[in-house]
Amino acid sequence: MSPLKGATPIYFGSFIVTPQVFHTTPLTFALVNLKPILPGHVLVSPRRVVPRVTDLTPAETSDLFLTVRRVGRMVERVYGATSLNIAIQDGVHAGQSVPHVHAHIIPRKAADLDHAGGTDAVYDLLDGNEGDLGSAFKNAVPTEEGNQSTEAGNGNSVNSGRRSRFPVVDNDARKPRGEEDMRAEAEMLALEMENEPLD
Amino acid sequence: MSPLKGATPIYFGSFIVTPQVFHTTPLTFALVNLKPILPGHVLVSPRRVVPRVTDLTPAETSDLFLTVRRVGRMVERVYGATSLNIAIQDGVHAGQSVPHVHAHIIPRKAADLDHAGGTDAVYDLLDGNEGDLGSAFKNAVPTEEGNQSTEAGNGNSVNSGRRSRFPVVDNDARKPRGEEDMRAEAEMLALEMENEPLD
Numbered sequence: 001m002s003p004l005k006g007a008t009p010i011y012f013g014s015f016i017v018t019p020q021v022f023h024t025t026p027l028t029f030a031l032v033n034l035k036p037i038l039p040g041h042v043l044v045s046p047r048r049v050v051p052r053v054t055d056l057t058p059a060e061t062s063d064l065f066l067t068v069r070r071v072g073r074m075v076e077r078v079y080g081a082t083s084l085n086i087a088i089q090d091g092v093h094a095g096q097s098v099p100h101v102h103a104h105i106i107p108r109k110a111a112d113l114d115h116a117g118g119t120d121a122v123y124d125l126l127d128g129n130e131g132d133l134g135s136a137f138k139n140a141v142p143t144e145e146g147n148q149s150t151e152a153g154n155g156n157s158v159n160s161g162r163r164s165r166f167p168v169v170d171n172d173a174r175k176p177r178g179e180e181d182m183r184a185e186a187e188m189l190a191l192e193m194e195n196e197p198l199d
Numbered sequence: 200m201s202p203l204k205g206a207t208p209i210y211f212g213s214f215i216v217t218p219q220v221f222h223t224t225p226l227t228f229a230l231v232n233l234k235p236i237l238p239g240h241v242l243v244s245p246r247r248v249v250p251r252v253t254d255l256t257p258a259e260t261s262d263l264f265l266t267v268r269r270v271g272r273m274v275e276r277v278y279g280a281t282s283l284n285i286a287i288q289d290g291v292h293a294g295q296s297v298p299h300v301h302a303h304i305i306p307r308k309a310a311d312l313d314h315a316g317g318t319d320a321v322y323d324l325l326d327g328n329e330g331d332l333g334s335a336f337k338n339a340v341p342t343e344e345g346n347q348s349t350e351a352g353n354g355n356s357v358n359s360g361r362r363s364r365f366p367v368v369d370n371d372a373r374k375p376r377g378e379e380d381m382r383a384e385a386e387m388l389a390l391e392m393e394n395e396p397l398d
């Protein structure tokens with residue numbers, strides 16, 4: 001059962017993501033990731049679908065980042081991490097793939113990316129196709145229009161001119177998760193949010 | 200003349216950065232960068248020196264990100280950009296080099312990093328020594344204790360285990376800016392903030 005069973009559908013850009021959502025406020029929601037870079041990699045977005053941070057009202061801005069702070073503390077605890085990367089690609093020329101404001105929260109711990117090149121490899125991963133939410137959703141999640149991308153599997157970004165530092169074989173090797181995986185994680189995290197202090 | 204002449208010194212970690220500061224609120228300040236990755240790369244920090252986002256009060260969190268939103272809009276306008284990268288390394292295992300919460304704001308435009316590898320090269324730059332604020336400040340800015348780093352010029356990070364993807368020669372070629380350069384930019388941006396709507 002989804003933590004939000006029966007609720008109004010929640011949109012991330014043009015995609016319905018309700019089964020992935022583990023936390024909502026009146027202005028903000030948090031969702032688990034289709035292709036997490038590291039365990040506990042989640043996203044926080046405003047309920048209103050707007051592309052840029054400047055499009056948010058002050059109330060939406062405050063609520064978004066108070067939610068980032070609280071969700072970040074929760075995933076750091078639940079996934080046994082010691083730090084967090086928080087990143088927003090605010091606009092297409094900053095690498096944004098879904099035109100809906102979203103903060104990445106990535107729990108970090110010592111040596112967690114040593115196999116991939118060290119602490120800062122997170123950014124390569126975020127900007128390889130692993131973090132390319134646009135093509136990931138296109139390739140894996142039916143949209144409300146019911147269509148699937150015709151680009152499935154080619155690893156291209158929806159933003160022309162973006163470059164991946166990953167060989168295509170590596171992208172192909174990382175399949176997006178299934179909806180049941182995401183739903184189970186969302187249910188677990190929804191319960192954990194109940195244990196997280198409000199302030 | 201500094202925009203904040205006569206004001207209480209403002210600390211970024213253990214460093215006095217008052218001449219670099221172009222905007223303050225009761226809880227937050229914004230400063231120009233010693234080694235900007237791109238024109239208009241600035242930082243926004245809480246006035247209170249705390250290392251983690253979770254250490255902030257809700258009021259500090261709201262004010263920090265309302266300031267990020269407003270400063271981001273200003274630098275995007277002033278530097279003729281079309282997007283922004285916003286990033287926080289929240290804790291040492293996320294690559295944080297100065298133990299004081301700080302959001303990087305980096306104005307972006309089409310093809311601005313084509314010479315360096317494309318849109319997403321910003322992350323390599325952020326996490327090469329260009330963005331390594333700890334060693335940059337150590338190498339260039341006298342601290343309140345009046346000492347200079349003994350590591351000057353070796354390009355090492357203050358966080359052991361971090362890796363730069365830049366050859367050392369490239370790091371050596373990018374000298375930190377002088378205080379007068381930073382002061383002049385801070386004065387210009389302080390005036391621009393006066394033209395920026397509050398909301």
